[in-house]
């Protein structure tokens with residue numbers, strides 16, 4: 209068996225700064241009851257699992273576990289943007305109204321725009337999106353077509369003064385968005401960029417552990433004529449969706465698309481857009497009836513991403529041009545590509561939960577596993593828990609509270625950790641722990657080493 213002396217000796221060798229994720233000392237306020245104001249399951253569970261707290265209508269604070277989820281989502285989004293050659297920048301949340309007057313959207317955008325005056329009475333606004341700002345930044349720097357294409361993105365907070373914020377972070381007023389903007393020499397290369405982004409989005413959502421169906425969309429206040437939105441299937445989704453089941457069976461991660469070949473991109477684009485898929489706004493009966501009945505899928509979806517090609521809408525209106533191959537000035541062709549990063553935290557829960565709580569996909573979970581000590585103060589249980597905990601303090605939440613087992617099991621299911629490592633006195637005597645997979649409920653009694661090998 210594992211002795212306390214061995215543990216103390218080992219721990220003293222590898223002593224690290226104490227990580228705060230011992231539940232007895234963490235800022236992780238779980239709730240026993242469903243808050244009355246939460247109407248949908250993701251809002252209820254995000255409050256009950258201690259991930260967020262509302263600070264004003266449609267505005268939330270992200271508590272330690274919720275912030276870990278936000279960072280995990282952001283990191284996957286970032287990796288897939290970098291993979292298709294986009295470059296990360298960070299633009300401010302506050303924008304000068306002058307930019308929006310140049311593009312003509314200052315008045316057109318409407319009451320959702322939060323307008324602010326500074327002490328010198330200068331007109332500012334809290335950015336709802338960044339087409340104007342990125343086009344201005346691009347125009348200050350790029351003067352020749354030789355410097356095209358450019359794809360720039362950032363992951364930044366936005367503000368839209370929604371008339372009725374609701375459903376927690378799903379329809380907030382201040383929310384985190386990845387927004388990318390592309391600048392190309394001509395239509396063909398702009399379309400190639402659009403298709404690369406579409407693939408990047410499908411890979412991103414698959415890596416997040418959800419299925420997002422791409423659908424033709426209308427373009428709304430952003431403008432342009434080529435647009436797709438990506439919807440995660442969830443019963444509380446705001447959009448009705450109709451699509452061909454063929455779209456659910458693709459594995460985009462081993463999709464060998466040569467993204468430098470327009471021909472390969474066209475073949476990929478046709479594979480994605482040929483099967484029928486439309487939200488209720490774009491649905492057409494004729495197209496729908498052509499889908500064989502056994503492949504027709506109908507439901508509701510949450511929009512987690514939206515991409516647009518809109519040509520020279522902003523470069524022309526803001527007069528941002530570059531010298532072309534023939535020496536004449538030309539307006540670069542643009543697209544913009546948004547992902548609702550904070551909305552995804554809620555949308556993923558809508559798609560991944562059961563009656564006991566959240567079921568985090570491994571890639572998004574705030575912790576890989578929770579260690580449940582069923583007998584605090586028992587020398588062997590404590591030693592085994594401390595040993596597991598000290599192997600990777602970032603990955604583990606250690607429930608060291610002086611609570612009875614039932615409370616620990618219920619909270620572990622509620623918080624949705626992919627793995628539960630249960631340490632009880634009987635198993636500890638044989639150096640065994642019980643490993644539970646949250647998604648399936650499967651339990652196995654294994655040695656500590658095997659548990660660590662499986663979880664990490």
Ligand SMILES: Nc1ncnc2c1ncn2[C@@H]1O[C@H](COS(=O)(=O)NC(=O)[C@@H](N)CS)[C@@H](O)[C@H]1O
Pocket residue numbers: 336337338339368370377378379380381383385386387388430511512513514544545546547548549550551
């Ligand atoms: N009120 C909101 N709360 C949370 N997420 C939102 C909200 N409004 C939009 N989003 C998310 O942000 C994504 C992009 O927003 S958007 O308006 O469709 N597109 C743009 O703003 C473009 N500038 C893309 S760069 C949406 O697909 C959605 O997932």
